Amino acid sequence: MNRPIRNLAVFCLLLFLALMANATYLQYFQAKNLTSLTKHSDNTRVADAAFAEPRGAIIVNGRAIARSTKSTDQYKYQRVYPFGSEYAHVAGYFSKGRLGGVESSENDVLTGDAAGLFVNRVLDTLGNQPPKGGDVVLTLNAAAQQAAYAGLQRLGKNTRGAVVAIEPATGKILAMVSSPTFDPTRLSSHNFTASSNYYSRLLKNTLAPLNNRAIEERLPPGSTFKLVTAAAALSSGKYNPESLVPGGATLDLPQSSSVVHNESRGSCGGTKITLTRALDVSCNVAFGTVGIALGGKALLDQAEKFGFNASKPYFTGLDDSLTSQVPSVFPTGLNAPNSALSAIGQYDVQATPLQMAMVAAGIANNGKVMKPQIISEIRSADLDVIKPVDSVPLNPSDPQAVSPEVARELTQMMVSVVDEGTGTTAQIPGVKVAGKTGTAQSAPSRPPYAWFVSFAPADNARVAVAVLIQDANVERNAISGSGLAAPIAKTVMEAVLNQK
Amino acid sequence: MEFVHRRRRGAELFLLVLSLAVGIGAYVAVGLGVDGKVPTNLYTYGGWLTALVIAAHVTIRIKAEYADPILLPIVSALNGLGLAMIHRIDLGMKANDPGYHELAASQLVWMTLGVLLFIIVLVVLRDHRRLQAFTYTAGFAALVLLLLPLVPGIGRNIRGARIWIHLGPLSFQPGEIAKVLLVITFAGYLVLYRDALALAGRRVLFVDLPRGRDLGPILAMWVISLGVLFFENDLGSSLLFFGMFLVMLYVATERPGWLIVGGAMFMIGAYLAYLVTAHVQVRVDAWLHPFPVTRGSYQVVQGMFGMAWGGLSGRGLGLGSPQDTPIASSDFILPAFGEELGLTGVLAIILLYGLIVERALRTALICRDNFGKLVATGLGVVIALQVFVVIGGVTKLIPLTGLTTPFLSQGGSSLVANWVIIALLLRISDQARRPPPEFDDERPDMDSTQVVSMR
Secondary structure: OHHHHHHHHHHHHHHHHHHHHHHHHHHHHOHHHHOOOOOOOOOHHHHHHHHOOOOOOEEEOOEEEEEEEEOOOOOOEEEEOOOHHHHHHHHOEEEOOEEEHHHHHOHHHHHOOOHHHHHHHHHHHHOOOOOOOOEEEEOOOHHHHHHHHHHHHHOOOOOEEEEEEEEOOOOEEEEEEEEOOOOHHHHOOOOHHHHHHHHHHHHHOOOOOOOOHHHHOOEOOHHHHHHHHHHHHHHHOOOOOOOEEEOOOEEEOOOOOOEEEOOOOOOOOOOEEEHHHHHHOOOHHHHHHHHHHHOHHHHHHHHHHHOOOOOOOOOOOOOOOOOOOOOOEOOOOOOHHHHHHHHOOOOOOEEOHHHHHHHHHHHHOOOEOEOOEOEEEEEOOOOOEEEEOOOOEOOOOOOEOOOHHHHHHHHHHHHHHHHHOOOHHHOEOOEOOEEEEEEEOOOOOOOOEEEEEEEEOOOOOOEEEEEEEEEOOOOHHHOOHHHHHHHHHHHHHHHHHOOO | OOOOOOOOHHHHHHHHHHHHHHHHHHHHHHHHHHHOOOOOOHHHHHHHHHHHHHHHHHHHHHHOOOOOOOHHHHHHHHHHHHHHHHHHHHHHHHHHOOOOOOOHHHHHHHHHHHHHHHHHHHHHOOOHHHHHHHHHHHHHHHHHHHHHHHOOOOEEEEOOEEEEEEEOOEEEOHHHHHHHHHHHHHHHHHHHHHHHHHOOOOEEOOEEOOOHHHHHHHHHHHHHHHHHHHHHOOHHHHHHHHHHHHHHHHHHHOOOHHHHHHHHHHHHHHHHHHHHOHHHHHHHHHHHOOOOOOOOOHHHHHHHHHHHHHOOOOOOOOOOOHHHOOOOOOOOHHHHHHHHHHHHHHHHHHHHHHHHHHHHHHHHHHOOOHHHHHHHHHHHHHHHHHHHHHHHHHOOOOOOOOOOOOOOOOOHHHHHHHHHHHHHHHHHHHHHHOOOOOOOOOOHHHOHHHOOOOO
16 A cells, blocks of 8 residues: 555645645735735735834925824824825825825835835844835926916815826926815824725715826817817828818718707808818817818827827826726727717717826927826935936837927917917916817716816927816806816916926 | 664654744743733743643653654644744734633643543553444444534534534534544545455546446545535535545555546535535635635635735734734634744744654555554545645635644644544554564564465
8 A cells, every 4th residue: 555655645745835835925926916005905914014114205396295293193103294185186195904196106115115225124124223215206396286276276176177287398297186185184094983984985975086087087178189180180291280171160970960060159260261270269160071081090090199099007107006097098990970070079089187288298399298207206215316217208119299390380370279269368478378278068968078288388398288177166158168277277387487 | 683663752852842942932922022021921831831742742652652753743833833823813802802702721721631632542542453443433423423513402603614513611623523533434444345446447548447336435425525515514624524535545445546536526516516505606706806805805815915914034923913814813823823923934834734744644654554554644634635725725725615724723623633633643653663573483484474465
């Protein structure tokens, strides 16, 4: 019977080796993943430990928007947010079992566990110092953020909307605000029952205050999408800014009984108008016609060059278990009538405010779209820069969404919109501003969305902005890109331009 | 001069001192980690543990002087570690809930009972072959024990599995004792009928499959295992009993065909169980998709979180949060070690179990009689399978099934049964390592007439 017993011994050896290999996999190879609060924010062991150590600060323009202070309750440190709700969707919150925003996406750095901070961690341990987390410096501009936040708050606390400002040359996010907002300090309270109750109230709120609408909400971009259509038209070589296009009151859609009207329900100022004029007055008939002439494929290619239909999220700064960035979409395989509707930003076209800010920034940056980023640098507690972040194009193999000439022509047309078209409310004295309004219909039963995208100064842009007002407590006929959204964009641009 | 095994009792004593240092040291470390001071009852606790272990050692010196010298130290180290960890989890639970009922003290009582039974087995059972006479008695007793939890009034359903009996203040898992009795039954039965079962049957693809009429016993065991599974909802014990039976059948008949037939039957049974019982579906689902955390996967995920939090070197005894995992002191005691002693500690514990199995199989190899071979093999396999099923379950290698971790887990019946297993293994190894009786030189052909089996 000894031969089977020997075989059995080998079999038992395999069983035990499997147990050991699995334990090694769990405790060594999987350990980082399982103890990451970003991926498993319900890991209470890690969360408890995190309350016992000071986290690094999140910094904007040299001032902390989130930092750890000594606490006298059951934990050693309390997270505080000196600017309250203003940075809520960006900085996030730090609660037991729940993290959001940069608190979550850069948790490794803030706790000091990131690979780049390893040496500091070892030195702290050897020097018998409490371990210190690293600081995360954001690209945000405090003045722009303040202006954006104030602009949305002025429309009322329950306004649903978002503002994104980008530095066109680098892709740095200068402002990112979503409304309605929440109080990160309350969410991060050590009174876990209270913070839990607050959290579940926020979750139940139909206005979804926890959502960062700048990246998590996609809606029809409406007339602001005409910038993409115009870009496709100019790039095709068939059109220039002076090309004459139909400017009548209606456009009968081919293969369909539908009719496209202008927002004013009148004509755009003549049966034939220039493309520049069509953009000035946001002429649906003209751009619908251009859309049919170019075809769905040309529009699709142009939209994708600006970042639509991205296969994976291009903005990684706020990725965590709770924030789900949605890609902006432009439909494929369009027939002629749907091409016309898509060309004016209706039908199935949907964009996030971040995406529309990137369209404006791309045009402002001579046609080159930069990858948006919100982390400026990672610093150790001793202020050594561990990881500076470089600017890269969104699409490194083909960085130009449009050629520099087309970008120049588009800029001229957008300047005309602000000078004498629908965007006059965004004018800044002494500065050439380029912009485009949008008032997107969602359904006849509900109010339209107000959009505005712009950049300034037009010939050497320092800031590009997109503003979305999804709904506000105003009369239906008062909702328009120029009336609600453009004034906010104006104050954000001014805030950036007034510096230095 | 023929080879004679050395007794190595001195080595055993030396290892026992080391094992006590591990067990009592862990207890001190728990006190230091949780309260920052050495536990006040260190001397009584340490003295008690030492007395138990020395009593076991002395019994071996007197009653089984050739027994394997490594088994007792391993078991002593594991039991000491288990007691320290149960005490540690008690402290953690008490911090959250002052009314929590502590388990460590009663575990020490059960350990005392275990050592007592260990001594009784070694004293009373002078030769393991006497057990062969109890083949059918043991089998009948095992069946009764397995059925007891189903008896209304004393059977209890705890956490979905009906494997407990309650008699007044005592609660007991009869299946733990049944597994020892079943090993004896199988060994006795197989020694008698192995030749019949080993007759060649049909040969298919290089494998000798058994004859149809010989399938009787395996079918009976299959039915019993499935009964345990369906009526008591105990996947772990079911797998344990059937696996043990199959392996002993294979060893007795030397025919791998039995493994194939039995393995296929078990697969069928397990799949049927998956289709029919919600209990099993929940477990399999939690195994395949632990995230996002559901009620079914909460416990496994907490165990994984704890082990990951422990990493390579662990948080240190008393410095983790093993009490965050539900039922950490019994089924999920290994993740608690993973959290506080790290991968290093877990690998050491798995190695200790590996050594127990190795010693058991080595005893089976050198044992002179077939009954002893089969019993030693069966006991070794019971430990190997139980360790694999429970540790594999809590570390998400296989679906979770409720079984205790031998010697570590809180649970009296399991601890007592495992001490008896070790006593039986020591008894067999004493017989196996003892020099054969001297024979009269004038009859040199005495040995050749002793052959009982040609295999």
